[in-house]
Amino acid sequence: MSLRHALLGLLSDRPSSGYDLMKLFDTTLANVWRATQSQVYGELTRMTDAGLVDVSAEGPRGRKEYSLRPEGRAELQRWLTTPAQPQPLRSEWMLRVFFLGLLPSAQAREQLARIAEEEDEQIAELEKLLGSREWTGDRLSVSGRLVLEYGLRGSAMKREWARWALDQIPAGREP
Amino acid sequence: MSLRHALLGLLSDRPSSGYDLMKLFDTTLANVWRATQSQVYGELTRMTDAGLVDVSAEGPRGRKEYSLRPEGRAELQRWLTTPAQPQPLRSEWMLRVFFLGLLPSAQAREQLARIAEEEDEQIAELEKLLGSREWTGDRLSVSGRLVLEYGLRGSAMKREWARWALDQIPAGREP
DNA sequence: AGAAACATGTAAGGTGTTACATGATTCG
DNA sequence: CGAATCATGTAACACCTTACATGTTTCT
Structure with missing residues (x-):
């Protein structure tokens, strides 16, 4: 149920609309946890029903601004301090x-x-991101900086691994 | 639909029953692609309907041994040579x-x-696996060796990253 | 004889993807 | 005024998890 926790985490920073949250997923969380528009809106409704958040303000175009309720804040803390159990790897x-x-x-x-090659590109992209911001x-x-660093190290590792793997497979001979 | 391709890949080595395949997921593919029993049996039925595999032999206890059909082999080749599109990261x-x-x-x-610490343990486990087999x-x-090497490098990287991250967060002062 | 391993299947419920559907407001 | 952006929602379908359900064969 991590989508829910991602939303709680983002809302702990500031009250936001579904639309705002969607954009945060596409930008700050792009390399961590992806979510689609329809997921975000659906989950916000369920979280409201569960009493974790509420609609604290309404704006133009039917905009609804969600805020954390104390129950939501408590759930976020609980999640952050509970050891993660290993995820199904795929x-x-x-x-x-x-x-x-x-x-x-x-x-x-x-x-x-x-x-x-793909990792070369990825590294270039992440380095651009690293330079683009204080x-x-x-x-x-x-x-955010910790996560970015992990991405950089991960890509470098994967690139070196791929080069090593190339050396393990003899060139120029049929299998 | 990678579960399907994992099954096709395993069956390309030898005909197997659902039970055999389950065990292969738990052992050789444990660090690559997890699958549950109910997924395996269900997917085998669907693959049979789709004409990718067939039941080539029946054994005791209702055992059904599945084999690749030419259509399945073709699908496996197609998949292996098609560039993977980036996976939704989570x-x-x-x-x-x-x-x-x-x-x-x-x-x-x-x-x-x-x-x-967890990565220390993971590395120990993978090194045991590395030593256990030709x-x-x-x-x-x-x-399999390529995948194992990736796991080892990944764990080492994650451990070093975690140590670096510790240095980024000042000790002994409240936030 | 009993335990362990072999062997297959179904059902309910959760999570995620894609596509469809609609409309208001702002900016140039 | 037209395009871009803001803004929310639903429906169908695919995929995965957990639990239930059942029975046979082999080994000690």
């Missing part, structure tokens, strides 16, 4: 790697080379 | 990190320290 790209041996080695190498301010900024 | 632990600033720094540091044999063994 990685499509790793599954492809696992079955790479079913391809001729030239094609397998192609796939690995593409992974390395990272010394408020609370969310500090932990 | 990481609960990163979400928690993102909201770490909502905790007093002592508690935030606790969480990070626990992450580092990694020079058939195709699945080669790519």
Whole structure:
């Protein structure tokens, strides 16, 4: 039920509308937790029914601004201090790697080379993001920086791994 | 629809029953793609209806052994050579990190320290796995080794990151 | 004889995706 | 005035989890 906790976390910073929250998912949480518009609106309704948030203001175009209720704040704290239990792991790209041996080695190498290239791009993007903003301010900024750093290290690791993997698969010979 | 492709990949090695496949998910694919019993049996039925596999033999206790049909083999090849499109990212632990600033720094540091410890354990486990088996044999063994190496590097990276993150959060002062 | 392992299946409920549907307000 | 942005919602379908339900065969 982490969508709910993501929403609680964002609302703990400031009251927001569904539309605002959607944009936050697309920007600040893009590399952490994705959500679609229809999910956000639906979950806000359910959270209202559950007494975690309420509509604290209404604006033009039917805008509804949601605020945390004490129950919501308590639930957020509870979640943050409860150890996460290991998530069910599902990685499509790793599954492809696992079955790479079913391809001729030239094609397998192609796939690995593409992974390395994609990580080059990803690193460039994250570095742009790192340079685009001050990272010394408020609370969310500090932990935003932690997440960004993890992304950078993760991409670098994946790129190096892909290069190492290329060395494990002999070039120029059929499987 | 990667569960389907995981099943196709496993069946490309040898014909297997749902029960066999379940065990393979729990062992060889445990760090790549998890699946539950009820998913496996259900998907096998759907794949049979779709003409990708068929029941090639029946055994004791109602055992049904499934084999790839040419259509299934073709679908597997198609999938392996189609570039993966980026997966919707959802990481609960990163979400928690993102909201770490909502905790007093002592508690935030606790969480990070626990992450580092968990990765220590994970690395020990993966190294045990690395030592437990010959990694020079058939195709699945080669790519299994690639996946394992990725796990090791990923855990090491995460551990180092957690230690770095600890340095970013001042100890001993309230937020 | 009893336990462990083998073996398959169904049902209810939660979560997520995509597409559809509608309209108001602001800005140039 | 037209386009972009703001703003919310529903419906169908796909996928996953958990629990229930049942029975056979092998091993000690």
